[in-house]
Amino acid sequence: MANIISREEALRITERALSFSRADQARANLSSAETGNTRFAQNQLSTSGDTTNTTLTITSALGRKVASATTNIFTDDALRRVVETSEQLARLVPENEEYVGELGPQEPPEPQAYFESTGELAPERRARAIAAVTEQAVARDLVSTGFLIHEAASDAVATTRGLFVYGTRTRVNFTTTVRTPDGTGSGWAGTSAHDFDDLDTRQLGATAVEKALASRNPRAVEPGRWTVVMEPTTVGNMVSLMMNQLGARAADEGRSFFSRPGGGTRIGEQFVDSRVNIHSDPDDPTIFSTPFNGEGLPNRRMVWVEDGVLKDLETGRYWAQRQGTEITGFPAGWYMSGGSSTLDEMIASTERGLLLTRFWYIRGVDPRTILYTGLTRDGTFLIENGRISHPVKNLRWNESPIFMLNNIEMMGEPVRISAGESSGLTNTVVVPPLKVRDFTFTSVSDAI
Known part of the structure; x- marks a missing residue:
């Protein structure tokens, strides 16, 4: 086991802390994590480090007056x-009318x-995993960079009302960018996993x-x-x-795409292609979404979209x-089902189109339609004619996932991906590749 707080130690610390409470109610959140990372650039290791951090946050409630303080001692x-x-x-603080x-x-x-391959991952093994990339780049006279980060963590929540929950997890993320020496070609690949042994660098x-070679x-x-x-x-x-927009409150208050004109929400309406199905499930080994939230509220399997219908x-x-509605789980990690087509089959079926590897610099335009640019x-x-003919300059797009999921x-x-624009650790996302019509591009970019 990595150097993180065990269940027994978490119970001891939270019980002892809450024993000092004189508040009407109190909660203890104990988080412990051991994180390691190795960065590489110019085909060689540049930085490597490991950190261990444990923090305890106490939230005290005096009636509806609620505040928190944190320590690591x-x-x-x-x-x-x-x-x-x-x-x-x-x-000192005003009352919080939303405190329940x-x-x-x-x-x-x-x-x-929790997987030992990740929890016990040593710098030497990280270096070997990275060498599997840099050796290929050197052999082809290319320049590789990238980042490997992993974490073993435990979380516990306890309250003066008798709650105690505890969970552990591991996760790892790896991304690499390879470029040609003249800077005209650039390629990227990345993924994430709970088990480091699942990572094929x-x-x-x-x-x-x-x-990188093909995009010159x-x-x-x-x-x-x-x-x-x-x-x-x-x-x-x-x-x-x-x-990220699946919040009931924003929908009920008329601030969301999921608000129904005239009041209420779109639950029960079909809003995307009938082949779209999305769920989250803390027990699904494909995603292992978080088992409880910061209040200690258990997560559970939730179907968010079924046959294109908002559930x-x-x-x-x-x-x-x-x-007067039910508390739900929360989509901290989710799975979108797919079909049986391969990327090669999608390309072969396309008379004229574009193959897209990655997006970046994604920014919001209109929250009511979930319109973004990137x-x-x-x-x-x-x-062209079912084959990749040549690389093209990058393009700026303006598009909504709603429009995209209606044009499949x-x-x-489905495969697990490295979901963020950066190379850090994020919630688990499993999605399929798609062929989509009428994706909107607004301008050409000279950026590589």
């Missing part, structure tokens, strides 16, 4: 001080999301190398509406924008109480 004196500090702060009190005993799921390196000397194409073959990372980027919206305790990057190619022509097998 766990002596009796330190625990007493952090509790007293949170209580002193609570006396702390939870009593709960029974969250206990997914087996040699294959990821090969993908980035081939894309790109030509400009006219912006407009294009048929696109979207690799899974671009699909995940787009669908994540929609999943539910994320609803927290306060809003569920106010609206740029392609690290491998954009023209498809083909779907592939």
